[in-house]
Amino acid sequence: MADREADLADSQRRHWQNTYAAHPGMYGEQPSDPAVHAASVFRTAGARDVLELGAGHGRDALHFAREGxxxxxxxxxxxxxxxxxxxxRAQDLGERVTTAVHDVRDPLPLQDxxxxxxxxxxxLxxxxxxxxxxxxxxxxRRVLRHGGTFIYTVRHTGDAHYGAGTEHGDDIYEHGGFAVHFFDRDLVDALANGWTLNEIHAFEEGDLPRRLWRVTQTLP
Structure with missing residues (x-):
């Protein structure tokens, strides 16, 4: 990792740690709309176990656990x-949820x-x-079983904050202390290489509002 990228990663790690400490449960208890949709898709696909990356304080992870x-x-x-x-633990879901401190830049501590x-x-x-x-x-891709489903959401280049704030290169802009990599369609397509790209759904979230894509892709 280049020094500039490492410095940005370290500053963002500190920023999120401090933000969660200052604002416990900052996103509330209700699951995000993408998580509600994902639970339905996963159930239809016959999934039993779910890996959530970037779970934060857990509103979506807890929703998946409540859904079985x-x-x-x-x-x-x-x-x-x-x-x-x-x-x-408070919701009697402790046996359904395990956690691991993990930076997505590193290999996942899971078997193939x-x-x-x-x-x-x-x-992402x-x-x-x-x-x-x-x-x-x-x-x-490595940790998913054959036929497994991956659903992710990202802010895209149509978002109002794209191009605003401090530019870090590679379509990354920092605004209000939060650095965001804004996706264009070419990046979504490139990430789907070797997968089946099932859906790209545009939606809005929050007060700005943030403009995002919800992407669903499956392993062959």
Whole structure:
């Protein structure tokens, strides 16, 4: 990792850790709309276990667990994951949810072909280089079983914050302390190479509003 990329990664890690500490449960208890959709897709596909990357304090991981899935949740914020664990125990879901502190830039601490489905809500559009995003997809592909489904969401180049704030190169812009890699369609298509690209769904979220794609792809 180049020094500039490493510095940005470290600053974002500290920023998220501090944000979760200052604002416990900052996204609320209700699951995101993409997670509700993903649970339905995963159930239809016959999935039993779900890997969530970038789970944060766990509103979506807990939704998957309540829906009957076994969930492995990862995030690079130990503070966020501790909040997830506390909530899981409080909701009697502790046996369905396991957590691991993990930076998506690193290999996943999982065996090959060990999960049925994977989910990532706005993780891949964090402060990751295009190379790091491709490497992350390679790891997700490695741990999914044949026929497994991956659903992810990303902010795209039609978003109002694209081109605003501090530019870090590689379509990464920092605004309000949060660095975002905005996706264009070419990047989505490139990440689907070797997969079946089932759907690209445009939607909006939040007050700005943020403009995102929800992408569904499956392993052959």
């Amino acid at each position: 899935f076994t969930v492995q949740a990862t995030d690079f914020s130990a503070t966020g994951l501790q909040q997830l664990q506390d909530s899981a 072909s060990c999960v049925d489905a994977a989910f990532a809500h706005m993780l 559009c964090m402060a990751l280089s295009t190379k790091e995003i491709h490497a992350a997809l390679g790891e997700i």
